[in-house]
Amino acid sequence: MTRETEGAMAESTTKSKSKAVPRAARGKRIDPPSNEQTALARELASLTRSAQKRLILTTKQTGIIINREPKTMEADRRKQRALKAAGQADQIDPTHPMSLPYIPAHSDEREVHYVASDVVDYLGRRYATVDRSFLKRGAPLSADPALRGFRSWLSQASVAETWPFCIQADGRPLDMAEAIATGRLNDDIEQLNLREFSTRLADAASRATSLGESIEVGAAVRTAKTRGAAKRTTWDKPGGPI
Incomplete structure (x- = not known):
């Protein structure tokens, strides 16, 4: 085999390899x-x-x-x-x-x-x-604590840094990665910074507490009304307790 033939084959092999390799592997940053x-x-x-x-x-x-x-x-x-x-x-x-x-x-x-x-x-x-x-x-995990996910973001993020959250039905922001893992992924996605995340979380918790108190008060009122109605009915009946 001549040197010219060897050179042509080497060039052909190089070209075929370069075609098979993704562009990213050929020097693109x-x-x-x-x-x-x-x-x-x-x-x-x-x-x-x-x-x-x-x-x-x-x-x-x-x-x-x-x-x-x-x-x-x-x-x-x-x-x-x-x-x-x-x-x-x-x-x-x-x-x-x-x-x-x-x-x-x-x-x-x-x-x-x-x-x-x-x-x-x-x-x-x-x-x-x-x-x-x-x-x-x-x-x-990476040796860089900044690459350890949501918890590290929560503890180390600067004022401007954001994180993707799936906003749940009650308004509570849920880490999008956690939403994927737990089957709670939705399309109501927002990038929130630390202050926005804390505010949303506090608002959701406050609404949940208010709703719980409202339910308890409503139940107590309904119970009181029911007891009052029962007493009045008992006393109003002919031949009642007296």
Whole structure:
């Protein structure tokens, strides 16, 4: 084999390898996931695969998890459709949010949805060259206490730092990662700082206390009225107790 042939084969092999490697692995800088992204990704990844496939996420929920605005995600979907229609699906960067599969809106609804298993797979592709340990069940916590989830945020966050919460029916803010783990995920999601979180929590607790007191007072009043009516009925009857 001549040197020219060897050189041509080496060049061909290099090109084929470069095509097989995601763009992110060929030098594109991808920042590591944020604290909240890490916490949310871990909770999703800790679900069984069947549970991930059953969990359907809204655009807003998915956007929080992948750190993408809903309008930008809409543009991603348009680009994905355009490339597929042009027969250029192989040009879609697997590490770009554009690669994320989605469930189109049906005629009776306007909302686009995503499957949790697809989101986990996308996060694995995107951060493959950074650090995938955050996706593994039981992965060791980072030495940086700022990357240990909601509790560390609660104890160390600055005034401006926010965290994603699912607002429950009673107005109580619930850590979004905890909502995923306990099946209480909803689309009423807000990014709250420490003061906003404390205020919402206090307001919800105050309403719950007031409601409880109102129920107790109402029950006492109804009981008193019932007893009073019973006494009057007894005394008003002909041939009563006297």
